[in-house]
Amino acid sequence: MQSLKQVLLGSVVMVGGFAAAGTAVAQTAVLEEIIVTAQKRAERMQDVPVSISALSGANIKDQGIGRVEDFATAMPSVYIDMRNLRTTAIAIRGIVSETNNPGVDQGVGVYVDGVYMGRPTTINNSLFDLERIEVLRGPQGTLYGKNTIAGAINFITRKPGEELRGDLSASFGNYDALRANASLSGPVVPGKLFVGVSGGIDRRDGLVTNMMTGTELDDMDSVSGRLTAVYSENEEFELVVRVDAARDRTNSGAMDILDNGALSGSPIADASGWDRKVLQDADTEQNRDVFGASAEVNWSPGTGKITSITAYREFDWFNFADNDYTALDYLGSGISEKQHQFSQEVRYASPDTGPLTYVVGAYFFQQRLATDAAARIGVDFGIYPEQVTGNILATVKTQSLAGFGQAVYRVTDKFSVTAGLRYTWEKKKVIHSQIGDPYELLQITMPERRFDRSEDDFSPSISLSYKWTDKILTYATVSRGFKSGGYNVFSVTPTDNAEYEPEFVTSYEIGLKSDLMDNRLRFNASAYYLRYKDLQVNQLLLVNGVPQYQTSNAARARSQGIELELTARPVAGLDLSASYSYLDANFLDYENATSSGDDFTGNAMVKAPKHNISLSAQYMMPVTDSLSLTMRGELTHRSRVFFEPDNVYSQGDVTLVNGRIGIGSVQGWSLFLWGRNLTNKDYAILSSDGVIIPGQQVVALATPRTYGLEARFAF
Numbered sequence: 167m168q169s170l171k172q173v174l175l176g177s178v179v180m181v182g183g184f185a186a187a188g189t190a191v192a193q194t195a196v197l198e199e200i201i202v203t204a205q206k207r208a209e210r211m212q213d214v215p216v217s218i219s220a221l222s223g224a225n226i227k228d229q230g231i232g233r234v235e236d237f238a239t240a241m242p243s244v245y246i247d248m249r250n251l252r253t254t255a256i257a258i259r260g261i262v263s264e265t266n267n268p269g270v271d272q273g274v275g276v277y278v279d280g281v282y283m284g285r286p287t288t289i290n291n292s293l294f295d296l297e298r299i300e301v302l303r304g305p306q307g308t309l310y311g312k313n314t315i316a317g318a319i320n321f322i323t324r325k326p327g328e329e330l331r332g333d334l335s336a337s338f339g340n341y342d343a344l345r346a347n348a349s350l351s352g353p354v355v356p357g358k359l360f361v362g363v364s365g366g367i368d369r370r371d372g373l374v375t376n377m378m379t380g381t382e383l384d385d386m387d388s389v390s391g392r393l394t395a396v397y398s399e400n401e402e403f404e405l406v407v408r409v410d411a412a413r414d415r416t417n418s419g420a421m422d423i424l425d426n427g428a429l430s431g432s433p434i435a436d437a438s439g440w441d442r443k444v445l446q447d448a449d450t451e452q453n454r455d456v457f458g459a460s461a462e463v464n465w466s467p468g469t470g471k472i473t474s475i476t477a478y479r480e481f482d483w484f485n486f487a488d489n490d491y492t493a494l495d496y497l498g499s500g501i502s503e504k505q506h507q508f509s510q511e512v513r514y515a516s517p518d519t520g521p522l523t524y525v526v527g528a529y530f531f532q533q534r535l536a537t538d539a540a541a542r543i544g545v546d547f548g549i550y551p552e553q554v555t556g557n558i559l560a561t562v563k564t565q566s567l568a569g570f571g572q573a574v575y576r577v578t579d580k581f582s583v584t585a586g587l588r589y590t591w592e593k594k595k596v597i598h599s600q601i602g603d604p605y606e607l608l609q610i611t612m613p614e615r616r617f618d619r620s621e622d623d624f625s626p627s628i629s630l631s632y633k634w635t636d637k638i639l640t641y642a643t644v645s646r647g648f649k650s651g652g653y654n655v656f657s658v659t660p661t662d663n664a665e666y667e668p669e670f671v672t673s674y675e676i677g678l679k680s681d682l683m684d685n686r687l688r689f690n691a692s693a694y695y696l697r698y699k700d701l702q703v704n705q706l707l708l709v710n711g712v713p714q715y716q717t718s719n720a721a722r723a724r725s726q727g728i729e730l731e732l733t734a735r736p737v738a739g740l741d742l743s744a745s746y747s748y749l750d751a752n753f754l755d756y757e758n759a760t761s762s763g764d765d766f767t768g769n770a771m772v773k774a775p776k777h778n779i780s781l782s783a784q785y786m787m788p789v790t791d792s793l794s795l796t797m798r799g800e801l802t803h804r805s806r807v808f809f810e811p812d813n814v815y816s817q818g819d820v821t822l823v824n825g826r827i828g829i830g831s832v833q834g835w836s837l838f839l840w841g842r843n844l845t846n847k848d849y850a851i852l853s854s855d856g857v858i859i860p861g862q863q864v865v866a867l868a869t870p871r872t873y874g875l876e877a878r879f880a881f
Contacts, residue, residue: 195738196685198222202300204320205572206309206525207471207515212679215584215631215641217303217692217729219745223324226296228784228798230826230840230876232337232345232368234290235869239802239822240780241301242729242747244317245773249851249866250419251452252483252501254286258303259696260725260751260774261316261671264704268503268537268562269596269653269664270717275306275314278321279408281460281477282311284507284533284564288456288481291412292390294347295333295364297324303729304694305647305673307625308572308586311529315647315671325396325406326351326362332881337840339874343370343386351394358399365391373869374420374442378493381449383420389413390456406462414454420444420866421491424853427861434493439865440848447495447544448488455482471515480506490858495544495553497858502540507533524573531566539656543603556609560655561597566590572627584629592650593620598658610660617663623648637681645673649702657716666717670699688733698723703756703811720811721755723771741784749774759811769813777805792832800824815853815863822847834880841873 200211200220211220219241221231231237234254238246245262247255253266256274263273265286276283283289293299299321306314330352337345344367351362367389372382390412398404422444423436436445460477486500513527539558543550572586600612627645634640647670654664677692700719727749734742751771759766784798803821823845828838849868856862 195735197681197688197733197735198224200298202298203322204300204302206473206513206527207518212637212639212681212688212690215629215639215643215677217675217677217690217694219301219303219731221299223297226293226299227878228796228826229782229800230337230838232293232347232366234293236293236842237299239778239804240745240782240800242731242745242778242780243303243727243749244301244778245775245804245807247773247851248290250485251290251414251416251454252287252485252503254290255773256286256289256316256319257773258301258317259694259727260749260771261696261698261701262771262773263649263702267654267656267704267717268535268560269594269655270702270704271313271649271652273313273316273649275310275318276321277310277318278458279323279406279460280320280462280475280511281458281479282313282509282531284479284531285481285505285535287454287483287503287505288458288479291456292345292347292366292368292388293321294366294390295324295349295362295392297322303692304643304675304696305625305645305671307645307647308570308588308627309525311568311570311588312566312590312592312623312625312648312650315649315669323392323394323408324349324351324362326353326360326394327396328353328356328360330881333878334880335876335878337874337876339370339840339872341371341373341872343872343874345369358397360396360398362394363391364394365389372417372420374422374444374867376420376449377443377445378447379449381417383417383444383450385416385418387415402466402468404462404464406464407460408462409459410457412454412456414452416452417449418452419450419485419487421450421487421852421864422867423491423856423862424865425861425863427856427859427863429492429859429862436492439863440867442867442870444491445493446488446491447493448486448498450485450487451500452485453483457481470517473511473513473515475509475511477509478506480504491856491862491864492859494546496547497544498542500540500542502538503535505533505535507531521576522573524571526571527569529566529568529570531564533564534561535564536561537655541603541609543608549607550604554603556603557601558609558656558658559599559601560658562653562655563595563597564592566592580633582631582633584627584631586627588625589622590625590648590650591620591622594618594650594652596653596655596663598655600658612658612660615658617653619651619653619665621650621668623650623668637685639679641675641677641679643673643675643677645675647671647673651702652717654717664716666702667700667719669702669719672697686735688731690731691729693728694726696725698725701753703759718759720753720759720766721757723751723753723756725749725751725771725774727751739786741782743780743782745778745780747778749776749778753811756811764812766811766813769811770808772808772810775804775807777803779803786830789829794830796826796828796830796836796838798826809850809853814855817850817853820847820849821845828876836876836878838876838878839873840876841871843869843871844873846871 347366349364372385424439458479483503490496570588595618599614602611629643631641657664751774756766830836852866
């Protein structure tokens, strides 16, 4: 296997050597044009006055992207924490919501085929048969709504059409990894009905071993599928029905010990925090079942286009974790959740002709999330002769109504003004009760209580854009966004509903988009200043000895920075890309941040690296009339990241190298060697104080070096 590692490492270096050769291949010498729907209508990405990065279906295959974490490090000002399936945290420009608490909304809206994912539990799924991925940076409150105060991510799946298409791929790697995807689509009734089916499995042995139980933790075991049907007799009417489901059964979420604290020197002390070996009496467990269905209608009655998206989604969740992280039976906790949501969006997009174009619409969203959070007290705690539990039972019901509109007026052929406004009304209702442990030493019993809150908000935006030429666009935007308040349902007491207020942002941004050198060089840049008021910040605190996430409103916060993206195709067959982001995100005023009165004013915001660099090179050259050789190398660098607002624990600079090398045939098959984190960099994705053991420090480790072989056949 050592030879395979050498080949993968060498492929990264080889890209540069072959790039210098500049051999011509049967491939266009201009950059791919990407069409996006970021503003609710199809447009060239370079014509949209928004800071946006997009990956086409070809980009996704070239990079071997199979899950969200596979592309996260390559996006400017984007940080994605994939530590576990339930609380996937996405930060854009330093703004993130830690959504462990069911009452807390996310700050980055995630949409699949226009359907909003109400909870992050459904985000970290396998990615397959995608048309493209769009990442919008900055508040998107006007067209997307309240929970896009940091940005939005759109996943657009591929629709079936007249052409019969199939794609089959399988990837085998170390840790006995298997990733296999298949899709087939085409006409069932030519000219009227088109159907596509796709699915995948994603399995891998664990990265961490529990030496006490023998279980391998941080594994993968998921299966997912999707059915898409399109009915369309003419260009005026289209009905798209989508159904998807996914299932996960894993032992994800392992935590290792960096400092044993009070247990240092004892027989049960953990030997090393970086050896991916733990000694715990209970294994982590994470199970998830997801289902969704939607119906999208697109009708063009002669003038403009009417779109309706009706969707239903649900998931079941269960997890358990050993909260003392030791061989002792002290404390464990787990959460069971059942969620379902219904959403309806209707919008009208005017024709593209004339000086004035606009989009208007209405949106309704309803969600019910029932949670049973259990804290298990073990016999080694010395209180009870057997394991006992206490439970927090909470149901959070959300209703949201919105009306929105955005208009673009072309003052001249070069100068345009875009203005938008969204009105949102939202109500949250909580049903809460608590079952204490037998003597109510760590958790008391509380009878059922009901409480609710409602609020509304206007989210306006205005943008000025100027097209210097057909290939150069500059813009300036001012917008306002908000994220609704709510309740910390895990922190409710008999005298406190654990309520927190909404957060608000005012965003200022200028940008440049350009296609140069006869469409062989693309350079985009943006600079922004975000001012947040009452920013919602989550912290993991001990409440009566039990770990609980609590949300408070930091008085003021600021995020400012620049983002640069460059893509080039200097010769046919050679693709180069580079991106850089500088991010300065700090709390301007955050006094009394904890119950003990700590002041976090001036601290850096969490998951907000100051510098983020991404470089990639891909070269394809013919080796015969029917075979081509493709080599790809990627390098990403990220500066220090803080894990909590107190800035106590952090991870320093991280540089990662990925590579792919393989051959492809005009008959549609390809064979690739691939590797990620080729230098086997060990780094933390989370570090914090332990929950029970005094002085203990725990850490969650990122994925080490992985490599394997991928085979694909497409027609």
